[in-house]
């Protein structure tokens with residue numbers, strides 16, 4: 050088979066790496082069998098096929114080396130049997146496809162419609178939370194989560210027992226990401242077109258008035274499911290095989306059409322809603338266009354401990370020197386300079402402008418300094434001794450003055466982040482300047498202050514503990530892409546931090562202090578990294594703000 054020829058190349062490395070602990074696969078695509086263990090490949094790494102996949106056994110000749118096909122479409126025939134392709138993988142055609150005396154399996158959905166067309170709220174009784182669009186905003190691939198806001202969905206029966214569910218935020222429908230039929234496919238909203246990925250079956254459960262919501266792409270077999278059976282605000286919703294579990298059942302309540310006030314509630318950053326397991330999402334397309342309420346970028350020069358140097362200061366639209374602003378220092382990567390981040394190439398500014406204009410981010414000051422007069426790792430000295438006094442002496446932040454005490458007192462209004470070598474700067478600032486910075490955003494780069502995943506994690510933990518800060522007095526939002534060259538370097542440190550005190554892993558900073566966002570398929574490039582900032586920055590500056 051075509052797949053096998055590439056497989057044998059992959060297998061060359063497997064024997065030597067078998068001692069590592071592997072995760073369970075999300076899907077059931079077996080690519081290799083060794084003894085009793087079945088292996089798959091996901092995210093470029095080996096994973097163990099979970100036992101739940103075993104029910105495919107003996108339904109076709111090809112199992113377990115390959116899955117059995119769901120359908121009966123034969124693509125190719127070999128000596129062993131007949132083959133199909135599903136989800137891009139070869140699969141064996143089930144024996145049952147060739148038996149004419151057996152009745153064809155009934156689809157799980159019927160023809161009658163279960164609920165009338167109209168507006169509904171959709172509540173999961175276990176968590177007492179509603180199915181909702183993240184941040185109450187329309188857009189392609191905006192995530193769907195649970196939360197306490199009773200958002201409304203417009204249900205329309207479209208035939209064959211399926212419905213579409215339109216959001217109250219414009220022409221977007223509930224949608225299975227990439228129309229994937231697999232367990233774990235994310236549930237999102239997407240521009241309405243009513244295709245298979247946007248059709249769902251409302252299936253009554255054995256328990257009277259609750260329903261499961263099956264996706265058409267899985268023939269109704271996979272249903273909307275709250276990840277990790279979490280009940281907290283902002284928990285992700287994805288698709289998982291139907292078990293009528295507590296995290297899969299929903300109550301539909303018929304409601305009036307949403308009012309203008311419900312669709313566009315008055316914006317306020319104080320009612321910020323965290324998500325517990327934030328997923329990567331792009332900034333909406335129009336956030337890349339220049340914004341009618343644009344901030345200003347001012348180039349500044351100063352004399353620092355490493356000599357004369359420059360930096361850029363972003364002042365938000367309507368900056369008022371009589372108000373106080375949060376401040377985010379954002380460092381460039383290797384071979385770049387203080388102008389890179391606000392250059393046309395990276396074009397971060399419209400994302401920030403639009404976030405602020407739409408009330409998703411409180412107006413803040415962003416400073417792009419450079420480590421080019423020293424090194425990424427030693428910049429923290431210039432930061433403490435030269436950059437902060439210069440910038441915060443001139444612009445209005447929460448620092449009452451630039452005295453050491455006032456800079457410390459305002460640390461929860463100060464963030465530091467950076468990309469690549471700038472991420473190394475960020476970890477160094479964390480290790481050496483935690484007394485003056487409360488929020489950290491390392492992007493695509495690991496901690497260079499120590500060696501090995503454990504050592505790197507420990508050096509961060511030690512710095513925090515040494516300084517005596519509690520779990521709710523620092524926040525770290527790290528991110529990278531799954532195809533980023535930094536990904537394999539970051540993972541061991543991130544894995545150790547997830548297990549280590551004082552880190553508490555979640556993107557809900559009202560409950561924890563550390564998160565690691567991995568963007569599927571993204572490489573080492575500002576063109577992606579600016580979207581990580583879009584994802585992460587709105588979570589900053591809500592905790593310990595008094």
Ligand SMILES: *[C@@H]1O[C@H](CO)[C@@H](O)[C@H](O)[C@H]1NC(C)=O
Nearest residue numbers: 274275276277278289294296
């Ligand atoms: C939903 O809850 C069940 C337990 O009731 C759990 O086994 C399952 O993993 C949960 N779904 C996901 C995707 O985490």
